[in-house]
Amino acid sequence: MSRLEGKVLVAQGGGPTHVINQSVVGVALEARKFTQVTAVYGAVHGVRGIVDENFVDLTRETTHNLEQVADTPSSGLLSTRDKPDEEYCARMFKVMQAHDIRYFFYVGGNDSSDTVRIVNEQAKEANYELRAIHIPKTIDNDLMENDHCPGFGSAARYVAQAFMGVNLDNRALKGVYIGVIMGRHAGFLTAASALARKYVDDGPHLVYVPERAFDTEKFLADVDRIYSKHGLCTIAVSEGISDKDHTPMITKLMGVEERDAHGNVQLSGTGALGDLLSQTIKDGLSIKRVRSDTYGYLQRAFIGCRSDRDANEAREVGEKAVQFAMWDNVDGSVVIRRPVLDYGVDYELVPISLVAGKTRHMPDEFINAEGNGVTRDFHAYCRPLLGSGLPEPHRLRAPMVPKILHK
Amino acid sequence: MSRLEGKVLVAQGGGPTHVINQSVVGVALEARKFTQVTAVYGAVHGVRGIVDENFVDLTRETTHNLEQVADTPSSGLLSTRDKPDEEYCARMFKVMQAHDIRYFFYVGGNDSSDTVRIVNEQAKEANYELRAIHIPKTIDNDLMENDHCPGFGSAARYVAQAFMGVNLDNRALKGVYIGVIMGRHAGFLTAASALARKYVDDGPHLVYVPERAFDTEKFLADVDRIYSKHGLCTIAVSEGISDKDHTPMITKLMGVEERDAHGNVQLSGTGALGDLLSQTIKDGLSIKRVRSDTYGYLQRAFIGCRSDRDANEAREVGEKAVQFAMWDNVDGSVVIRRPVLDYGVDYELVPISLVAGKTRHMPDEFINAEGNGVTRDFHAYCRPLLGSGLPEPHRLRAPMVPKILHK
Numbered sequence: 024m025s026r027l028e029g030k031v032l033v034a035q036g037g038g039p040t041h042v043i044n045q046s047v048v049g050v051a052l053e054a055r056k057f058t059q060v061t062a063v064y065g066a067v068h069g070v071r072g073i074v075d076e077n078f079v080d081l082t083r084e085t086t087h088n089l090e091q092v093a094d095t096p097s098s099g100l101l102s103t104r105d106k107p108d109e110e111y112c113a114r115m116f117k118v119m120q121a122h123d124i125r126y127f128f129y130v131g132g133n134d135s136s137d138t139v140r141i142v143n144e145q146a147k148e149a150n151y152e153l154r155a156i157h158i159p160k161t162i163d164n165d166l167m168e169n170d171h172c173p174g175f176g177s178a179a180r181y182v183a184q185a186f187m188g189v190n191l192d193n194r195a196l197k198g199v200y201i202g203v204i205m206g207r208h209a210g211f212l213t214a215a216s217a218l219a220r221k222y223v224d225d226g227p228h229l230v231y232v233p234e235r236a237f238d239t240e241k242f243l244a245d246v247d248r249i250y251s252k253h254g255l256c257t258i259a260v261s262e263g264i265s266d267k268d269h270t271p272m273i274t275k276l277m278g279v280e281e282r283d284a285h286g287n288v289q290l291s292g293t294g295a296l297g298d299l300l301s302q303t304i305k306d307g308l309s310i311k312r313v314r315s316d317t318y319g320y321l322q323r324a325f326i327g328c329r330s331d332r333d334a335n336e337a338r339e340v341g342e343k344a345v346q347f348a349m350w351d352n353v354d355g356s357v358v359i360r361r362p363v364l365d366y367g368v369d370y371e372l373v374p375i376s377l378v379a380g381k382t383r384h385m386p387d388e389f390i391n392a393e394g395n396g397v398t399r400d401f402h403a404y405c406r407p408l409l410g411s412g413l414p415e416p417h418r419l420r421a422p423m424v425p426k427i428l429h430k
Numbered sequence: 431m432s433r434l435e436g437k438v439l440v441a442q443g444g445g446p447t448h449v450i451n452q453s454v455v456g457v458a459l460e461a462r463k464f465t466q467v468t469a470v471y472g473a474v475h476g477v478r479g480i481v482d483e484n485f486v487d488l489t490r491e492t493t494h495n496l497e498q499v500a501d502t503p504s505s506g507l508l509s510t511r512d513k514p515d516e517e518y519c520a521r522m523f524k525v526m527q528a529h530d531i532r533y534f535f536y537v538g539g540n541d542s543s544d545t546v547r548i549v550n551e552q553a554k555e556a557n558y559e560l561r562a563i564h565i566p567k568t569i570d571n572d573l574m575e576n577d578h579c580p581g582f583g584s585a586a587r588y589v590a591q592a593f594m595g596v597n598l599d600n601r602a603l604k605g606v607y608i609g610v611i612m613g614r615h616a617g618f619l620t621a622a623s624a625l626a627r628k629y630v631d632d633g634p635h636l637v638y639v640p641e642r643a644f645d646t647e648k649f650l651a652d653v654d655r656i657y658s659k660h661g662l663c664t665i666a667v668s669e670g671i672s673d674k675d676h677t678p679m680i681t682k683l684m685g686v687e688e689r690d691a692h693g694n695v696q697l698s699g700t701g702a703l704g705d706l707l708s709q710t711i712k713d714g715l716s717i718k719r720v721r722s723d724t725y726g727y728l729q730r731a732f733i734g735c736r737s738d739r740d741a742n743e744a745r746e747v748g749e750k751a752v753q754f755a756m757w758d759n760v761d762g763s764v765v766i767r768r769p770v771l772d773y774g775v776d777y778e779l780v781p782i783s784l785v786a787g788k789t790r791h792m793p794d795e796f797i798n799a800e801g802n803g804v805t806r807d808f809h810a811y812c813r814p815l816l817g818s819g820l821p822e823p824h825r826l827r828a829p830m831v832p833k834i835l836h837k
Contacts, residue, residue, distance in 0.1 A: 035602075038603070039598065039599050039602045039603070064831055065826070065828065075836065076833045076834065076835055076836045077830070078830065078831035079826060079828035079829065079830055079831065080828050080829055080830075080831050081826075081828050083828055083829050084826060084827065084828035085827075088824065088826070088827055089826075091824035092824045092825065092826055094824070095598065095823045095824045095825075096595055096598055096599075096823075097595065097598030097599050097601070097602050098598075098602040099824075099825065099826050100826065101601065101602045102602040102603050103603070104603060117835070118834075118835055121834045121835050122831075122834060184732060184733045184734045185728055185732055187733040188503055188504065188727065188728065188731030188732045188733045189727050189728075189731060191446065191502065191503055191504030191505075191731055191733075192446050192503075192504050192727045192730065192731040193727075194504070194508065195442075195446045195504050195505040195508045195509040196445070196446070196508075196509050196510070196511060200699075200727070292607075292708070292720070292721025292722060292723070293701060293704075293705050293708065293721070293722065294700060294701010294702065294704055294705055294722070294724055295701065295705060297700075297701055298700050298701055298702060298705075301699070301700065313699070314699025314700070314726065314727070315699060315700065315701070315726075316699070316724065316725075316726035316727055316728060317701055317723065317724065318723075318728070319721065319722075319723035320595065320596050320599045320600075320607070320721070320723055321592055321595065321596075321723060321725070321728065323599065324595030324596060324598055324599040325591060325592055325595045326591045326592075326594040326595045326598075326821040326823060327591045327735060327821040328734060328735070414733045414734040416502045416503075416733060417495065417498035417499045417501070417502045417506075418499065418502075418506065419472070419486060419488075419491060419495070419496075419499055419506050419507065420491065420492075420495055421472065421486035421487050421488050421490055421491040422486065422487055422490050423484070423485065423486055423487075424471055424485035424486065424487050424529075426483045427483065427525075427528045427529060428483055428524070428525055428528050429482065429483045
């Protein structure tokens with residue numbers, strides 16, 4: 024057991040999720056039990072709050088309010104898009120030393136795990152004893168070593184529920200519908216739209232993920248086939264789809280690209296990709312009623328739609344991170360395994376280098392041969408993650424009345 | 431009491447809502463109790479199903495499945511955008527005569543109520559005894575004579591919950607956020623975003639409705655003021671906002687307008703307005719992080735988000751329509767009144783001419799003097815309609831830690 028006395032620091036990085044606060048609260052409540060922990064601090068706005076020395080004292084927060092915040096989506100400690108380099112990490116490290124931080128927990132995706140890796144290396148070089156642990160979080164579900172990531176299940180549930188509604192709506196007033204879903208390099212969240220299917224003719228009829236090159240001609244042929252058959256077509260597409268030359272489809276529309284601090288092209292917060300694809304269908308297939316929605320912030324922050332399983336696991340990875348640090352006195356990244364066939368999870372701590380800065384993609388067995396849909400394997404993988412009490416659509420089964428005038 | 435023997439026909443028109451099936455099921459279950467009703471038919475795809483003679487026999491549907499469909503969003507009988515003229519109505523009337531339809535219930539908005547008016551007139555001219563009653567439905571909340579319309583409360587709840595999440599998300603990673611909400615002429619649904627506010631600095635900070643002329647310069651000044659104060663700005667805007675010359679803002683962007691069967695410009699199913707406004711802010715205020723989401727189908731069909739009060743009232747207007755026809759032997763449009771100060775409703779039947787083809791707008795006392803927000807009166811009006819168990823966001827209240835290095 025670690026007898027290292029000092030403070031615990033917890034921070035959140037990157038895009039918010041429905042359940043990221045669960046992990047912070049898991050850290051705070053568990054850490055407050057250990058006598059060697061002199062205080063539990065939260066960094067405001069992630070690593071930015073560390074360099075700016077903006078901390079809140081979570082040992083002076085009530086358990087009730089921590090539980091209330093845990094049940095609230097988005098990053099309660101606020102977040103940042105800063106991606107620290109060595110020099111930035113050195114400044115963070117200096118602040119941590121000044122405050123006698125001995126345990127650092129960073130809840131985030133692959134960029135955040137890389138930050139943990141650098142801070143950890145600097146601590147070792149400085150002979151400063153520090154436990155630095157990465158806690159997984161991402162709606163993209165793209166962290167290596169994990170069966171799935173906290174935050175994905177709830178976002179996937181939102182996407183599935185959205186498509187259940189879209190199926191009903193697009194059936195009532197028929198047309199082509201495109202839903203544009205977050206996912207720069209990994210298609211898991213877009214694929215989750217397939218969980219909306221109940222009736223054999225339910226959509227999404229076509230699912231396009233970044234793991235397969237997007238071909239406009241093939242796309243038009245796909246839509247034409249479905250539309251000819253059903254008189255409607257419902258499509259799920261990842262914001263990050265690219266052509267065979269790896270050019271994002273959105274850059275084909277936008278003259279000027281907007282890039283974020285990480286040098287990534289702006290994909291979210293605009294309806295451009297959906298509108299481009301709509302126009303492609305209108306032009307190429309002469310279908311008039313084509314609509315697109317871009318789910319934007321709603322898929323990761325809509326209050327009142329979350330997976331209970333996801334929330335529980337997000338809590339557990341926070342708790343486990345503290346337990347690994349305190350009882351085992353080790354560093355690394357907490358990962359979720361699925362050791363049982365039906366459903367169950369184990370948590371492990373793996374070396375941070377296995378996760379840091381890497382991206383996991385949809386495995387081939389989750390994508391159909393045509394590259395425009397998902398497999399039964401994906402359904403089996405994804406369904407438990409959506410949690411309990413998923414809503415279900417119902418149709419009338421009343422028989423048709425024999426015609427009198429139009430016999 | 432009406433002793434007129436014959437069939438009941440129920441149909442749904444226009445855009446689906448979360449609770450429109452409640453009204454159909456209210457009609458079906460209530461009508462099945464009356465011995466003079468020889469069968470209850472449902473028209474498939476609204477008035478289109480009547481001219482095409484596509485009916486399902488709801489007397490051969492189980493009560494359990496009717497209840498399941500009632501709990502499902504969107505139009506279970508499917509819908510149509512057809513807006514019948516005299517000739518179209520004459521064809522409908524002919525089919526109704528052939529099937530001995532003596533009671534016609536049409537669930538829809540102001541266009542649908544106009545259809546009921548025409549059919550009713552033709553029946554009178556032909557000396558064919560028919561009870562034709564309009565049942566209110568619209569997420570736009572724009573039917574005359576009604577305190578509010580079934581379908582609005584659930585859509586309003588979706589918008590409020592969406593903005594609760596958006597507030598949390600935009601606070602975690604600060605920027606300007608624009609949510610584009612349905613509403614061609616009436617701003618009620620956009621205004622409902624204000625119900626998301628809990629903390630004093632919560633958004634939406636600015637709300638723009640079609641009832642007030644949109645001025646781009648004023649808009650930029652509004653955003654600049656909020657952004658300078660909070661470092662972020664959250665905006666709700668109706669898809670139907672127009673400038674002082676009544677030109678829709680969206681047509682200022684789109685060269686070619688798409689018009690639907692009613693001659694209306696296409697406002698939904700595209701992210702164009704949000705992207706236009708985003709670009710206006712980027713250009714005019716040099717703010718980099720500007721995002722927009724267009725809520726599209728989600729606000730009227732997202733499964734798993736509805737107001738229990740709205741669902742109950744949607745059921746009641748269906749039931750009441752049948753009761754007015756059977757017990758009082760009269761025609762008209764069912765309307766919802768709010769006779770008590772806190773909350774409670776009464777149902778009345780008013781002459782169809784008071785509702786048909788007319789549009790109700792937000793009253794002045796619901797819009798603030800600056801034309802960029804809503805009043806306390808609107809909050810008091812809208813809150814009960816969202817129903818029970820509304821989620822609530824929570825923030826950390828932990829105290830800041832004194833700085834050591836940056837003193």
